Amino acid sequence: MKLFTWGIAPNPRRVKIFLAEKGLNVPSEDVGVPGKAFLKPEFLEAHAHRRVPLLLLDDGTYIAEAMAICRYFEALHPEPALMGTNPQEVAVIDMWERLAEWEGMQAISEYYRNSKGSFTDRSLAGYSKTLEQIPALIERGEARLDLFYEKFDAQLSDNEYVAGERFSVADITTLCTIDFAAYSNLGIPENCQNLQRWYKSVSKRASVVN
Ligand SMILES: N[C@@H](CCC(=O)N[C@@H](CS)C(=O)NCC(=O)O)C(=O)O
Secondary structure, X not given: OEEEEOOOOHHHHHHHHHHHHHOOOOOEEEOEOOOOOOEOHHHHHHOOOOOOOEEXXXXXXXXXXXXXXXXXXXXXXXXXXXXXXXXXXXXXXXXXXXXXXXXXXXXHHXXXXXHOHHHOOEOOOOOOOOEOOOOHHHHHHHHHHHHHHHHHHHHOOOOOEOXXXXXXXXXXXXXXXXXXXXXXXXXXXXOOHHHHHHHHHHOOXXXXXO
């Protein structure tokens, strides 16, 4: 088994934190070009998926998408549960994790990939075809991110964690989204006190610090 990753890129980081929470050590290979904003040509040529994280199983099966990889390990190693233990919990965690990805991670990715010179002609990850940047998506990404912050701040006003009273994969995606946004100086707004409280607490977890 091998997990293909990329430095501190936010999506491989979701899997890295998930595995650390489970106490699992999976052989991995960083396929980023050091100091550059792209993946190694050998990786891109060998893997039509062209994105990380990507998990290669011993029988040759590939699993892409951070959440699919996490689900695989959750099924193999159910404890500690990070994706819920009963139908309701599973659905609520899945809902908040999806909201974090769709409304947060996509918003900051939209901003990031359309604003940085290193992504000219590669405004979406995973394609060899030229995809030009759309400048209007910079402002739109920022506006979407504000809405994400507002929604998650409200959710955390009466929940300790994003999906309720237990730490879950929804917290992992939310944290990776926020750290990625902070990297572009678009971190949690001052007025989102609930989110600030939550962020301080989850950032101290061993899985995040190490
Ligand atoms: N929805 C995917 C997103 C994967 C993704 O976009 N990964 C980025 C790194 S964060 C990537 O592989 N980028 C390759 C590139 O920019 O060429 C997931 O959950 O894994």
